[in-house]
Amino acid sequence: MFQKILIANRGEIALRVLRACKELGIQTVVVHSTADADAMHVRLADESVCIGPPPSRDSYLNIHQIVAACEITGADAVHPGYGFLSENAKFADILAAHNITFIGPTGDHIRVMGDKIEAKRTAKRLGIPVVPGSDGAVTEEKEAKRIAAEIGYPVIIKASAGGGGRGMKVAHTEADLEVALQTARSEAGAAFGDDAVYIEKYLQKPRHIEVQVFGDGFGRGVHFGERDCSLQRRHQKVWEEANSPALNAEERSRIGGICAKAIADLGYSGAGTIEFLYENGEFYFIEMNTRLQVEHPVTEAITGIDLVHEQIRVASGGGLSVRQEDIKFNGHAIECRINAEDPRTFTPSPGTITHFHTPGGLGIRVDSGVYSGYKIPPYYDSLIGKLIVHGRNRVECMMRLRRALDEFVVDGIKTTLPLFRDLVGNADIANGDYDIHWLEKYLAKEE
Incomplete structure (x- = not known):
């Protein structure tokens, strides 16, 4: 069992993980931004390390600072909670390179499932039922129209690299498809730095x-x-x-x-x-x-x-x-x-x-x-x-x-x-x- 776990998150999930660690007799370290200095998980942890100013990119998403906090405190594992770096394959890989356990799946599994197109291919291979749609990224309007005609309207266009509704558009007719495709790609590129999208059958009342x-x-x-x-x-x-x-x-x-x-x-x-x-x-x-x-x-x-x-x-x-x-x-x-x-x-x-x-x-x-x-x-x-x-x-x-x-x-x-x-x-x-x-x-x- 681990001796000391660093909790790379904030708010209720940081406190939730901290409580679990205490019940297992494991020492806890929390990281925090300057904005969270008075947070409850900071008050209750065995140790705390300030890792930067309030913006997430400078604190909770700062991999270098979090790894440094592990090394300073001697933490042998990191629990990422949800959000922030919890599904960041690079973070999992870097921790492994420093002999620190990432409490989660391997970087390879995070990569596969983080790419929506590859995740769908993998799910299909594993026998999981999937929504009818494109087998990969769709870039050409002609290809999009062919796929939509095969599976039937309405269809939904989704960003391969993201979620939360960004880069997601519904087309009810062929006339809608061109604008929906362009808009989804534009939103995906802006939100995730990757404009790859794919098409699926849009279910009416799921x-x-x-x-x-x-x-x-x-x-x-x-x-x-x-x-x-x-x-x-x-x-x-x-x-x-x-x-x-x-x-x-x-x-x-x-x-x-x-x-x-x-x-x-x-x-x-x-x-x-x-x-x-x-x-x-x-x-x-x-x-x-x-x-x-x-x-x-x-x-x-x-x-x-x-x-x-x-x-x-x-x-x-x-x-x-x-x-x-x-x-x-x-x-x-x-x-x-x-x-x-x-x-x-x-x-x-x-x-x-x-x-x-x-x-x-x-x-x-x-x-x-x-x-x-x-x-x-x-x-x-x-x-x-x-x-x-x-x-x-x-x-x-x-x-x-x-x-x-x-x-x-x-x-x-x-x-x-x-x-x-x-x-x-x-x-x-x-x-x-x-x-x-x-x-x-x-x-x-x-x-």
Whole structure:
């Protein structure tokens, strides 16, 4: 087991990893920018190292400074959390060159899955169902029209190197295709430095289903069930559930088994999430995230397994602590992402939190790194906390969530708490009847 882990992240995920390390008896080092000097994870860590000014490129994305912090403190492993350098193959390679363990997959696996075109090819080879579309990058309008005609309109054009909705355009007719192709390539080049795009069939009313997988790096793989992440705004997840209200036990076992086998065949090490669009009983691969997900706590709630503990165990060479038959799914869990944003316009709302009170009681978990008097800096993601609720079934979970949201108090800034209070009272949400377009349609009606 590792002696000392450096946590190369900030906010709630840095605190989440720190807690796991302490439970395992591992010393912790956190890095931070000058803007995060008073952050909770900095206060609680065994050691902290300031690695630069507030801009991410000068601090949390500064590989040289993070490696130097490892060498100064004697850290023998790095946990990247999510975001920042968590899916940076170069970072994983550099750590390996310095005999520091990256708590995650190999640089090669990060590269393969980070390239959306290569990821799709790999998924297809591994037996994972994929969305019909181009086999590689599309650069010519003539080729794009041929592919679109074969798979049928509407089609979606996506950036090969990115995500989060950037470089993503929908064409409903051939007349739309030329502009959509040019716009997607332009956005992809500006956002990711790579204008390669590919084409897929655009599904009309799919759900976004993701399967949590783990590999031991030696040919063993397991799945921890699925999460439903269909409630999204601008391709950003807002609310996540485990298990999905749309799947039955047979479908869950089928897609989980496919994913676990693929991870084993790939020789993958650590945590990963294989993401799908799901429509009319069919799954279609869209991407794989080679890291821990923001929404991992809902999986922990229904399985009782600490996924960060599992990451650390696998990275240290200890292998998986469970076999597939050991993993049981109990009850239902929902996560709401609490952001420092206006609940209607979603404009960021940095500032000082004057009062912060979290809900409690059976089945309630809050992952947050903020506190009363904490000043939210304007430089980073607006996520300030996650409310995770678990119940014996979805009905109990929804009632518990309603109660927890009523107890949650954040004063001094605007947050998205009012949005979730509205959602728990909505009939479609209560019935689990929604798709990836539902939330944006709902918000448009509210304006």
